[in-house]
Amino acid sequence: MALFDSSLRVFAAAIVLRLALLVYGGWQDANSAVKYTDIDYLVFTDASRYISRGQSPYARDTYRYTPLLAWMLLPTAWEGGSGPLASIAFAFGKILFALADVVAGWLVVQLLCRCYRMSTERALRYVAAAWLWNPMVANISTRGSSEGLLGVLVAALLWATLTKRAALAGVILGLAVHFKIYPFIYGVSILWWWDAQQDGAAPRKDLSLTSHMLGFITRSRVVLSVSALVTFTSLNVVMYCQYGMPFLHQTFFHHLTRIDHRHNFSPYSTLLYLASAGGASYRFETLAFLPQLLLAVVAIPLALAKKSLATAMLAQTFAFVTFNKVCTSQYFIWYLILLPFYLPSSSLIRKPSLGIAAAALWVLGQALWLSQGYNLEFLGLSAFVPGLFLSSLVFFGINVWILGIVIRDGGTEEFRSSA
């Protein structure tokens, strides 16, 4: 297709798609009682308004993000204008998120071409399908959800890593973890991946255990760790000095103490409802972090990171989301940005029947759960058991199976990143 010959055309189309959605969203907001804009966006903009009045963003209930986000969205608090100017000011955050989408896509295309030796046309094809032209991605950012920002941070992290910019990678990692805790899992993969060979040293053989361990400490690994830690710590210190305990509580501790009892895709959701209401006797749910972190932080990085960093990160994200105590559809966007690195040489594409089966099963699992969710949420039927309980377990099973495929692909010889 001639369309994919030129990055200009692909990116122009991605931008036009987002602009159209932004304009449409503005129109729907102005003309319908049902709003296009995400409720979370109103939380961010309210928080920005509090900041513009010299107050804490945490004065807004359910603002559970870094103050950075509310600072970035300060233009939305501007109340001077009217008409189109005011609309643009209100949409500033959405424009920023949509722009972040496009930049993330551009970074991925760059990486695919430079580090994965892919032709521009092929790279564009995959990035367009998974990210740039993905209506879900464009919809989420133009509705004003900040998840898209994570996309650009992860893409940038991978770009800085694969282009061997250790200090920059550390800064991005620190920032990403400050923004949304989960990217810390990538830190482990990147550190494991970045051995002396990656820095150009010859492979060493027949070494003793001590020199093996000493050999682990490389300049790049130290620079990356220190810069990530310094970035993360200094951001937190600054925010803590500015906003005190509410910052720490809302951004970090909330995730430890929250009662995640409302129904969601997670296999734990029924158990958590039961446990929260005081009906569980074994308290297995208190151990839920174990399988999740063992896979996402230890086993996957060790087994896959040196073979294919991007696929390892994808598998980590997949495992983290699949085994998480809460899982909502916005989490699925976390691994979309990593798909273009994995898909081109994956068995899902090589064997279309397997790919189609995986996609079909995943959608089926979603549909099964959503139908039960609809029965509960809108029809008021008691669908917790067996409906939601079983469908969340089935969906979990499908995800685990797909994760198994990703891991096997990531471990195969021909799949190695040529970086």
Next chain:
Amino acid sequence: MKRRITFAQTPQTPFAADLISLSASTLSVQNLAAAREDRITLSLSELPDELRNVLEQSHELRLRWATERSFDAIAPFASRISPGLHVHYTPQAKNESQDSICTLLRTIFVDHEHGEAVVDCTRPEDSFITTPLVSTRFATSASLQYYTRLADLRSLVAYIRRTACHQQQSGGSACHKRADTLLTADSVDIDYDSISHAVTISGFWAEPPADGWTEEVSKSASDNDKVEFGVLTAEKGIERTEIQMGGLLAVVGEDKKMKPTMFSFPSRHHPLPSDATYSVSFSKPTGLHPTMSITMQPPSLQRPPAPEDATCALHTYLTLPSSVFGDQYQLGTKDTLFLQSHHLAALRAHAGEMDLEAPDWAVQRWGSTWLFELDSPTVDEGASVLKNWTATIPLHLRYLPPSDTGYRTAQVPWPVVFWACTAEDGTKMGVNPFDRTNLGWDGLFGPRTMFYQLHPETGRLVEEIEVPVLKLNNGEGLVTAQIIELGTSFVILLGFLWVLWRLIQVGFLKARPGLRERHEKKE
């Protein structure tokens, strides 16, 4: 002790002076058809000790109860509250509320069938909500508020029987009988404030018993105890803000005969015509996001007969138990499209449990209150509204504890609906001998606001919502707590091991290419 008995008749009822006879020491009525208010004022020394101790530590304590049946509230008793028990409490000193108020409420209000306290209160700071005040300067309402559903006053009557009646040396059975009359009351108010140092108990009966009121009231034994008696008819006053009352008054034992009387006063609460009604429902299926519909009949939508220069707006005041809640950000929006689609004008005040995520068992306080200004249809001057008008309020349900049916019931009392109109400066509502304040919603308006009450349609004034919950069969059945626990753990462990096995394959068995080839072939 002072007692005031008022029989209020509508102007349509033929006035029957011959049904009342007054002698030197007794007054008797025979088959009198009228609404009735009985008001008893007691000094602190006349109260049981436990009650007096609590009251002495309070700045003000006001209990408001209304029945779940709809009833006619005629002038001058036109004000309404949502059915159930409302407690308004201000501690003696700020931030020094007493736990004893909770102990007292738990003692008085007991579920007679299960023997459990219906009031879930340990410390006022934890269980009561803080009332929003328009202005602390006026401070017309108490600072802390509590609500619970309470279908009848059997427990209160039992309490009066075993304390107040028990204390009396003589007349025990008369005391029991009088306490029992509260069982048929449509609303009961109990008021105490530290300025008057007196407790007032008022009962209101909208309808007489089947053959009218028949009663003999004797002069009290003590000279300090006074019994006032009146049969009155209320009408609109000459001023639109006023109510005019005429009829007969007497002090039992003092007056030789009933004294004809006629007086008028500005009134805070006014009734609307009896066809100005509203009804409340939830559209089915309610799901987890029930929408409350308030449907008003055309006569409810006419501007009330307030003075020409007064500004009037239609309002509703919701009292929601913690299982049902509103989203203050969704409802507090200034987006006219949203508000208009629900026939709302604005959210004017809200207080109480506002958490958007917490399940019911994680919510400490009893619930929340919401004052909305409603949009009303615009009609041309002189024209009248022809169609019903429905305002809708989107609400949400909290998760409730599991049950063995998979459902639990949330009981939502009907909100009150009224027009609020501004009154002229200098209107003194307090001179009304039947004035009623501290209803929860009146304090959200300025002190010189007039209220025109819409009447709830006949029926039960509590809506029931079926809330889906986790269905758990205790011990038997397909899905037990154990199945959920073990099932979840087993599936997750299996998934974990499967992923781990895959990782071991690619991580450690890579040196054996034969194995991988076999894998490749299998697909």
